[in-house]
Amino acid sequence: xxxxxxxxxxxxxxxxxxxxxxxxxxxxxxxxxxxxxxxxxxxxxxxxxxxxxxxxxxxxxxxxxxxxxxxxxxxxxxxxxxxxxxxxxxxxxxxxxxxxxxxxxxxxxxxxxxxxxxxxxxxxxxxxxxxxxxxxxxxxxxxxxxxxxxxxxxxxxxxxxxxxxxxxxxxxxxxxxxxxxxxxxxxxxxxxxxxxxxxxxxxxxxxxxxxxxxxxxxxxxxxxxxxxxxxxxxxxxxxxxxxxxxxxxxxxxxxxxxxxxxxxxxxxxxxxxxxxxxxxxxxxxxxxxxxxxxxxxxxxxxxxxxxxxxxxxxxxxxxxxxxxxxxxxxxxxxxxxxxxxxxxxxxxxxxxxxxxxxxxxxxxxxxxxxxxxxxxxxxxxxxxxxxxxxxxxxxxxxxxxxxxxxxxxxxxxxxxxxxxxxxxxxxxxxxxxxxxxxxxxxxxx
Amino acid sequence: xxxxxxxxxxxxxxxxxxxxxxxxxxxxxxxxxxxxxxxxxxxxxxxxxxxxxxxxxxxxxxxxxxxxxxxxxxxxxxxxxxxxxxxxxxxxxxxxxxxxxxxxxxxxxxxxxxxxxxxxxxxxxxxxxxxxxxxxxxxxxxxxxxxxxxxxxxxxxxxxxxxxxxxxxxxxxxxxxxxxxxxxxxxxxxxxxxxxxxxxxxxxxxxxxxxxxxxxxxxxxxxxxxxxxxxxxxxxxxxxxxxxxxxxxxxxxxxxxxxxxxxxxxxxxxxxxxxxxxxxxxxxxxx
Numbered sequence: 001x002x003x004x005x006x007x008x009x010x011x012x013x014x015x016x017x018x019x020x021x022x023x024x025x026x027x028x029x030x031x032x033x034x035x036x037x038x039x040x041x042x043x044x045x046x047x048x049x050x051x052x053x054x055x056x057x058x059x060x061x062x063x064x065x066x067x068x069x070x071x072x073x074x075x076x077x078x079x080x081x082x083x084x085x086x087x088x089x090x091x092x093x094x095x096x097x098x099x100x101x102x103x104x105x106x107x108x109x110x111x112x113x114x115x116x117x118x119x120x121x122x123x124x125x126x127x128x129x130x131x132x133x134x135x136x137x138x139x140x141x142x143x144x145x146x147x148x149x150x151x152x153x154x155x156x157x158x159x160x161x162x163x164x165x166x167x168x169x170x171x172x173x174x175x176x177x178x179x180x181x182x183x184x185x186x187x188x189x190x191x192x193x194x195x196x197x198x199x200x201x202x203x204x205x206x207x208x209x210x211x212x213x214x215x216x217x218x219x220x221x222x223x224x225x226x227x228x229x230x231x232x233x234x235x236x237x238x239x240x241x242x243x244x245x246x247x248x249x250x251x252x253x254x255x256x257x258x259x260x261x262x263x264x265x266x267x268x269x270x271x272x273x274x275x276x277x278x279x280x281x282x283x284x285x286x287x288x289x290x291x292x293x294x295x296x297x298x299x300x301x302x303x304x305x306x307x308x309x310x311x312x313x314x315x316x317x318x319x320x321x322x323x324x325x326x327x328x329x330x331x332x333x334x335x336x337x338x339x340x341x342x343x344x345x346x347x348x349x350x351x352x353x354x355x356x357x358x359x360x361x362x363x364x365x366x367x368x369x370x371x372x373x374x375x376x377x378x379x380x381x382x383x384x385x386x387x388x389x390x391x392x393x394x395x396x397x398x399x400x401x402x403x404x405x406x407x408x409x410x411x412x413x414x415x416x417x418x419x420x421x422x423x424x425x426x427x428x429x430x431x432x433x434x435x436x437x438x439x440x441x442x443x444x445x
Numbered sequence: 446x447x448x449x450x451x452x453x454x455x456x457x458x459x460x461x462x463x464x465x466x467x468x469x470x471x472x473x474x475x476x477x478x479x480x481x482x483x484x485x486x487x488x489x490x491x492x493x494x495x496x497x498x499x500x501x502x503x504x505x506x507x508x509x510x511x512x513x514x515x516x517x518x519x520x521x522x523x524x525x526x527x528x529x530x531x532x533x534x535x536x537x538x539x540x541x542x543x544x545x546x547x548x549x550x551x552x553x554x555x556x557x558x559x560x561x562x563x564x565x566x567x568x569x570x571x572x573x574x575x576x577x578x579x580x581x582x583x584x585x586x587x588x589x590x591x592x593x594x595x596x597x598x599x600x601x602x603x604x605x606x607x608x609x610x611x612x613x614x615x616x617x618x619x620x621x622x623x624x625x626x627x628x629x630x631x632x633x634x635x636x637x638x639x640x641x642x643x644x645x646x647x648x649x650x651x652x653x654x655x656x657x658x659x660x661x662x663x664x665x666x667x668x669x670x671x672x673x674x675x676x677x678x679x680x681x682x683x684x685x686x687x688x689x690x691x692x693x694x695x696x697x698x699x700x701x702x703x704x705x706x707x708x709x710x711x712x713x714x715x716x717x718x719x720x721x722x723x724x725x726x727x728x729x730x731x732x
Contacts, residue, residue: 071452089453096454096462105466209463 009420016213016412019108026067026095026106026210027412029218029405030087030201031114032076032244032267033363036397036405037094039067039102040412062413065392067102069094070402078244078263079115079218080197081204088204095208110214112408113201114245116193118158118217120258120348121149126185134167134176134184142186143419151192158198158217159191160419163255172253188419189257191217216411218404219247220256225407226361226385226400227251236357237350238385239341239378240404241364243267246337247404248344250353255416258348262340266364269333276329277321279307291323294331295369300324334367338377345378359385363401512546520544520576527582531564535580538562547572564607589631589638590616592623592650604631624653633676634659640680643688658703667693669700679705 019025020042029036040063071093075086099106125146129138143162151157165173167181176184198215205212223238232251240247244265250258269292274284291305303323350356358378360370365384374382387398387406397405454462464470491497511517520543524532538558541550552570559568559580566583573579585607587599592613599607599616606628610616620638627634634651637659641648644663652660659676661669661683671679679702686692692700696713712720 089451092456092459093453096459099462099466103466105463105468209460 009418012212012214013415013418013421015108015211016110016415019211019213020412022108024102024104024106024108025213025412026098026109027405027408028091028094028109028111028205029402029408030076030079030081030091030111030204031073031218031242031404032079032265033073034070034243034401035073035090035094036070036402037068037091037098037109038065038393038397038405038409039098039104039106040064040409041066041102041104042413063391063409065390065394065397065409066104067098067100067106068394068397069097069101070397071097073243076115076244079113079242079261080194081115081200084200084204084207087200088207091204091208095210107209107211108213109205109210110216110408110412111201111205111212112216112218112221112404113193113198114218114240114242114247114261114404116158116197116217117263118191118193118219118259118261119151119155120260121151121190121192122257123147123149123188123190124185125188126183129182129184132180134179134181136177138184139165139177139186142184143188146186146188146190146419148190151190154195155192156195156198157190158193158215159189159220159256159416161189161255161416162419163187163189163257164253174253189255191220191256191259193217214412214415216408217247217249217259218242218408219249219259219261221407221411222247222361222387222404223249223251223256223359223407224410225387226359226403229254231355231357231359234357235353235355236359237345238359238361239365241265241337241360241362242401242404243363246341246362246364248341248348250345250348250350252353258350260344260348262337262344264333264337264340268337269330269364272329272333273326276325277307283307287326288330291326292330293323293327293368294334294373296324296327296331300327330367331373334364334370334373335377337364338374342377355381357381357383359383361385361387361400361403363399365400508548509546512548515576517547518544518576519547519550519572519578522578522580524580524582527565527580527584531562531582531584534562534564535559535582539580541578544576547576550578563605566601566605587616587619588635590619590621591628592621593625593627598628600628600631602631602635604628620648621650622653623650624656626656627651627653629656630659636677637661637671637680640677641684643684644693647693663693666698667700668698670703672703672705675705 016025023042025040025042027038027040042063071090073087074090075081075083081087095106123146125142125144127138127142127145164171164187165176166185167173167176167179168183173179202212202215219238219240222240223232226238226240227236232254235250235252237248237250240249242265244263244267246262246265248260248262249256270281270284270288273279273288274281277284287305287307293300300323304320305323305326306318306320308318356379358374358381360374360382361384371382371384384400385403386400387403388410389398390406390409393406491500522536522539522541522543524535527535539555550572552572556568556570559565559570559582564585566585568583569581571579585601585605587607588602589600590610590613591598591600597610597613599610599619601607613621620634622631622634630653637651638648641661647663649662649664652662654660658673659671661671661680663669669680669683682705683692683700683702687694696716697710698713699711701709701711
């Protein structure tokens with residue numbers, strides 16, 4: 001059952017390795033409201049970043065952004081491609097603009113998808129260690145011993161990450177290799193998604209003459225960039241409030257342990273405004289971004305917003321609504337989104353985590369006043385998160401809406417071990433600690 | 446609201462854009478295409494035969510005009526390191542009419558011509574400033590006269606031919622050698638002549654015998670036969686015998702040193718007679 005998928009994922013991994021060797025790779029976030037493409041260049045030599053105020057953080061000094069483009073998404077609903085041809089055109093627009101900025105052609109792309117109704121599974125496996133010392137093959141064996149639940153014929157595994165290893169009585173090992181013990185067990189986090197939307201996305205990317213070098217779920221990658229290291233370590237939830245979907249990912253000990261999406265987002269708010277004021281969607285979007293909010297004050301009753309029905313009858317159709325009315329439309333919908341998030345977090349057992357930190361990010365988290373509203377619904381520890389600073393990232397792409405694309409580039413630079421990585425040859429992995437040592441010397445001397 | 450143009454590039458446009466971003470395409474457009482275009486233009490232009498000929502003629506004319514400028518004119522030739530006769534023969538063999546453009550002087554060919562002369566060991570030609578062609582020659586100095594079946598020839602000290610002479614009288618100062626293969630053994634012959642200086646007045650010449658050894662021919666029909674190996678030592682012994690005992694002043698027709706361990710004298714007829722007389726005399730004394 002898993003053989004075919006393993007080969008696919010391993011092929012993508014090999015493609016990513018070769019792309020990083022070549023030095024240029026693109027990351028692509030196909031969202032409901034916008035498509036963003038970043039072009040990254042990898043250079044091992046570039047350690048000058050420390051001078052620019054960006055330290056040796058999370059290994060992001062390895063790459064630099066040389067091209068960035070954002071375009072309005074088309075043919076995507078709830079993060080799923082409904083009109084592949086339109087989506088392909090939008091992807092082409094973004095990739096071409098990014099290539100123009102980078103002045104360089106890119107052949108490999110890592111994409112992330114927000115749709116497909118992701119579902120998390122926690123798996124456990126155990127195995128007897130063959131010899132005294134845990135080797136690579138033992139790790140591969142314990143990962144293979146996890147019993148895969150029946151996740152449905154129409155679904156694909158997107159992530160399968162070893163989260164924790166237990167060797168005899170010791171738990172919490174991140175890397176059990178070369179430890180001495182007899183009984184090795186592991187916890188694995190597996191994420192599945194609907195096959196059709198993922199397949200459509202892959203197809204769109206292929207149609208743009210690009211090779212897919214990796215696939216990730218967007219709530220996971222926004223967590224990578226929006227959560228700071230302590231939050232990832234101690235446990236936190238990242239709520240990526242996008243256009244069509246709101247992604248939730250829970251991190252603990254630097255691993256994603258749960259992910260889910262709520263199929264509600266900023267576009268529902270826009271839709272509500274358009275319905276309520278009987279105005280076109282683009283105008284509703286405009287007044288939402290310029291005047292929107294979720295906490296009304298007395299001042300807002302006097303704050304009038306000019307709107308225009310765009311029926312051509314300018315004189316009659318012209319009217320003004322107060323900002324309080326706008327807030328009155330927006331607030332219930334945002335509350336609904338946050339309550340749905342609360343529901344999912346409760347279902348996941350978030351309250352049992354040691355830390356209750358929740359980080360809101362994504363485009364819809366930019367609504368003024370959402371932090372106080374979220375505090376009421378989600379709990380006391382809520383903050384608005386922005387993506388990590390990355391070298392070369394244009395100012396326009398540093399907002400909360402871009403945390404998933406930035407997280408994707410961080411993931412490209414430092415890929416998380418997936419279970420299919422553990423069937424690789426021995427010497428390839430052995431080269432890494434040496435390289436790390438050399439790098440440590442370079443950075444510190 | 447005005448309808449906006451679709452910002453998405455068409456598939457073809459997108460592919461073209463990516464093609465143009467390929468490094469190889471870019472370098473081809475920058476360097477390859479202009480070169481090909483220029484070459485094609487030049488090719489098309491010169492397809493007409495007449496036009497091509499005119500171009501060639503124009504180029505030739507241009508080259509000639511530049512060659513005739515005073516900066517490129519060679520006005521005279523100086524021969525260095527050669528005797529006057531050799532200089533004359535070099536001038537004759539080169540036969541350059543001055544002034545001439547240095548474009549038209551093929552120095553390599555001229556050098557071969559000069560090198561082909563017998564008396565020239567080594568030559569270098571240079572066009573120097575102020576239009577001077579300098580021919581530097583190492584001349585071969587004749588060291589011996591060789592009488593062979595082809596006539597009389599002058600040889601230098603390595604045995605290389607330098608010139609032909611009509612008769613021995615032209616160079617009476619040079620020693621004479623004869624015989625097949627004598628030219629190859631000239632250095633040895635010169636050593637022999639050097640050793641034979643005390644009997645120089647009587648020396649007629651050296652004869653190479655069988656291309657392996659020398660005969661020294663003196664006047665009055667005397668011959669000294671020298672061995673193959675170390676003939677100089679042998680001749681030295683003969684000369685010293687002559688100095689000590691006037692060997693060659695006596696009636697000896699051949700001094701045979703072919704075997705230095707056992708030299709042989711062949712006496713003349715007078716000597717034989719007096720030797721027999723003396724023998725007879727001693728016989729009578731004894732009896």
